[in-house]
Amino acid sequence: MSGRILFATTGRILRQLRHDRRTVGLLIVVPALLLGLLYSMYHSAGPTFDRIALVMLGVFPFVIMFLVTSIAMLRERTTGTLERLLTTPLGKLDLLFGYGIAFGLAAAVQASVATGVAYWLLGLDTVGNAGLVVLVAVVNAVLGVALGLFCSAFARTEFQAVQFLPVVVIPQLLLCGLFVPRGQMSGWLQAVADVLPLSYAVEALVQIGAHADATTTMWRDLTVVAGAAIVALVLAAATLRRRTP
Amino acid sequence: MENAIEVRDLVVERGRRRVLHGISCAIPAGTVTGLLGPSGSGKTTLIRAIVGVQIVKSGTVTVLGEPAGSAALRRTVGYVTQAPSIYADLSVRENTRYFAALYGLGATAADQAIVDVGLADAAGQLVGNLSGGQRSRASLACAMIGTPRLLLLDEPTVGQDPVLREDLWGQFHALAARGTTLLVSSHVMDEAGRCDRLLLIREGLLIGDDTPAGIRAAAGTQDLDQAFLRLIRGREEVHQ
Numbered sequence: 001m002s003g004r005i006l007f008a009t010t011g012r013i014l015r016q017l018r019h020d021r022r023t024v025g026l027l028i029v030v031p032a033l034l035l036g037l038l039y040s041m042y043h044s045a046g047p048t049f050d051r052i053a054l055v056m057l058g059v060f061p062f063v064i065m066f067l068v069t070s071i072a073m074l075r076e077r078t079t080g081t082l083e084r085l086l087t088t089p090l091g092k093l094d095l096l097f098g099y100g101i102a103f104g105l106a107a108a109v110q111a112s113v114a115t116g117v118a119y120w121l122l123g124l125d126t127v128g129n130a131g132l133v134v135l136v137a138v139v140n141a142v143l144g145v146a147l148g149l150f151c152s153a154f155a156r157t158e159f160q161a162v163q164f165l166p167v168v169v170i171p172q173l174l175l176c177g178l179f180v181p182r183g184q185m186s187g188w189l190q191a192v193a194d195v196l197p198l199s200y201a202v203e204a205l206v207q208i209g210a211h212a213d214a215t216t217t218m219w220r221d222l223t224v225v226a227g228a229a230i231v232a233l234v235l236a237a238a239t240l241r242r243r244t245p
Numbered sequence: 246m247e248n249a250i251e252v253r254d255l256v257v258e259r260g261r262r263r264v265l266h267g268i269s270c271a272i273p274a275g276t277v278t279g280l281l282g283p284s285g286s287g288k289t290t291l292i293r294a295i296v297g298v299q300i301v302k303s304g305t306v307t308v309l310g311e312p313a314g315s316a317a318l319r320r321t322v323g324y325v326t327q328a329p330s331i332y333a334d335l336s337v338r339e340n341t342r343y344f345a346a347l348y349g350l351g352a353t354a355a356d357q358a359i360v361d362v363g364l365a366d367a368a369g370q371l372v373g374n375l376s377g378g379q380r381s382r383a384s385l386a387c388a389m390i391g392t393p394r395l396l397l398l399d400e401p402t403v404g405q406d407p408v409l410r411e412d413l414w415g416q417f418h419a420l421a422a423r424g425t426t427l428l429v430s431s432h433v434m435d436e437a438g439r440c441d442r443l444l445l446i447r448e449g450l451l452i453g454d455d456t457p458a459g460i461r462a463a464a465g466t467q468d469l470d471q472a473f474l475r476l477i478r479g480r481e482e483v484h485q
Contacts, residue, residue, distance in 0.1 A: 008346035016334045019371065080330030087296055088347045089319045242314065243300045245259060 001093045009090070009098030010105075013072075017106060023068070027106060031060040031114040035122060045123035050209065053124050055178050057115055057133050058205045061107045061141035062198065063169055069103055069148030070161045077152070082240070092237040100145050100233060107141030108134070128208035132218070136208070139225050140201045144169075146232035153239030172198035177206070197228035249274040249395055249426035250295055255304035257290050264290045266449045267304065272428060272442070277421045279440030280430040281473070287449040288430040289327060292397050295428065296324045309394060318395075320348060323388035327399040329380040333373035337364055337383045340372060344387040358386040361416055363409055378404045385413075389420070396420065398429045402436065414439045434470040445473055452476050 017024060035053055042049040076082040085095060111134045118124040126133070147168055155161035175185070175193040182193050182203075193199045204221035208214075250272040257265040264287050272278050280288050293299035294306050297314020306313035309321060331340045337359060345355035359368050362382040367375060372383055385401050398417075402410045414436075417427050421441070429440070437443055438457050445453030445460070453460050453476050457469060464472035464479075 004349065005347055008343055012332070012335070012339070012343040015339055016332060019334050079333070080326050080328055081332060083298055084324065084326065084330045085347075087298060087319060087322065087324050088344070089349075090347050243298055245300050 001091050001097070002089070005090050005094045006098055006101070009094055010101045013098055013102035014105065016072075017102070024106075027064065027068075027110050028113050030064070031057075031110060032117040034060065035114060035118050039122045045125065049122075050125050052178070053118050053122070054126060054133065054205050054209050055176075055202050057111065057118060058137050058140045058201050059173060059176075059178075059198070060114060061111050061137045062144040062201070063165070063173075064110070065103050065107055065141040065144035066148040066151075066169055067162070067165060069099060069145045070152040070155065070164060071158060073099070073149050073152035074155055074158060074161050083244070086240065086242045092240045093233070095240075096146075096149055096233045096236050099149055100142050100229070103145045104138055104142045107145075108138045111137035111141070126209045127212050128210070128214070132208045132214055133205065136201055136204050136218075136222060136225075139222055139229070140198070143197055143201070143225055143229040143232070146229040146236065149236040150232050150239065153236065172196045175199065176202040178202060197225050200224040200228075247274045248272060249309055250428070251305075251307040252291075252295070253305045253307075255291070255294060255306060256302040257287075257294060257299060258302045259290065263302075264449050265294070268446075268449075268451050269304075270444055270451055270454050272426060272444075274426050275421055275424050276441040277417050277427045277429060277439070278442045278444060279437050280428055280444045280446065281434065281437050282430075282432065282446035284432055286446045288432075288446060289399055290449075291446065292324075292399050292428065292430060296322065296397055321394040323390075323393035323396045325381075325385050325388045325396075325398045325401055327403075329372075329384035331372055331380075331384045331387055334371065336369050336371055337375070337386070338368045340383060341386050341390060345390045348391045350391045354390050358390045359383075361389055362386045363412055378406065378409070381405075382409075382413075389416075392420065392423060392425060394425060396425055396427045398427065400430055400432070402429075402431065402433075410436075434473065437469045443469075445476060447477060452480055 038053055039049060115130050115134050119130050151164040151168055152161055155164065175196055176198045182190055182199060185193060200221040204218045207218040248271040252268055252270050255265055255268045268291065282288050290299060294301055295308060295313055308318055311318055341355035341358050342352055345351060359365055362385050364379060364382055364386060367379060372380055381401060388396060402413055417429065421427055440457060442456055443453060443460055444451060460472050461467055464475040466472050466475065
């Protein structure tokens with residue numbers, strides 16, 4: 001890896017994003033609108049809204065960044081830019097971490113806006129700090145980016161790429177503890193939930209919801225999510241081939 | 246003269262089809278070599294093998310003294326694919342600056358490459374809004390940054406205005422004069438005369454490897470189009 005090339009690649013990805021104003025608008029506005037919808041469903045703020053909105057603040061960036069990245073990487077493959085980049089001094093990890101950092105920064109803006117709306121406009125109430133919520137959301141977004149980069153290797157068209165959403169994202173959403181607490185699941189389901197990284201992100205958010213200070217469980221969970229993101233990025237690097245048939 | 250590229254008994258299969266049937270050739274450093282042949286003859290595959298992105302079945306490809314695709318070559322070999330492979334959602338300037346940064350070069354080198362391909366007026370435009378010809382020149386600019394020692398161009402002049410094409414060939418020879426080796430593929434015979442050397446390829450076989458004058462003399466005609474045809478016929482008669 002090279003700091004200079006990583007920096008240039010991150011800048012290039014952010015510049016591409018900046019030229020696409022509609023995507024930027026959607027990235028920033030959609031999570032906040034969905035939270036507003038949630039607020040209306042529960043008629044007002046309250047314990048149920050607090051519980052679900054808090055988890056959603058972590059889930060939205062994960063889902064959205066997964067989708068955006070898997071399409072972005074697929075475009076690198078289909079337009080030939082990936083093959084070209086791999087004939088230059090750029091390292092595979094320069095490219096993948098470039099995506100992680102660029103979309104991580106985009107997610108930081110997105111999560112700050114969504115969290116701001118949730119706390120100030122919709123009256124979300126948590127015992128812990130909103131800043132920690134943003135932190136978990138960003139780490140979770142990077143996880144989404146990493147999984148998106150990895151999955152895009154197995155898709156040849158945009159149609160295939162979007163199909164990975166139900167395969168990779170929805171099971172994690174169902175088992176993360178939002179619908180049924182992990183402790184109440186049958187043994188094998190719990191075992192599955194325990195190896196899915198989103199479960200840890202959700203647990204970290206629940207910890208923030210219930211404790212005034214950052215707990216060790218929360219930091220451990222956050223480390224697990226960050227570790228899973230790094231593993232997925234390295235696995236994604238293994239899918240990039242300099243020589244092709 | 247030192248060879249920039251040496252290809253020995255190169256066999257490439259794509260899918261179940263054999264695309265290159267044991268090609269051997271050498272390309273001298275500091276020349277402009279034309280790789281000519283009809284569409285589907287294996288030009289792109291040969292170039293990909295020289296860049297080192299093609300999985301080969303057998304044979305060797307040596308580029309500037311290193312096996313093709315070596316990490317050391319990534320700084321010195323420029324490659325332009327047939328379809329422009331640059332970012333359509335960035336401006337020409339943003340594209341060239343990014344590629345310049347990958348080679349450790351700054352904005353000056355990037356801007357010079359834009360001028361060299363005649364896109365100075367369109368530097369601020371998004372690549373996605375350019376014409377096909379402009380797009381392939383933008384792609385070419387990204388490969389010319391920092392004067393690579395070897396430049397592999399896959400059909401760079403398709404769809405270009407005749408005046409611009411003239412300019413581009415001028416650029417290629419200027420680069421060669423400064424020591425860069427160029428391999429330029431084309432299916433247009435009228436470009437063959439502009440090359441120092443020619444490789445004629447058909448159905449994955451090399452049927453000619455000489456200077457344009459040498460090929461004209463061997464075929465006994467001044468017209469390179471005719472010469473190509475006679476070389477093909479000559480081979481077919483040998484086979485029968």
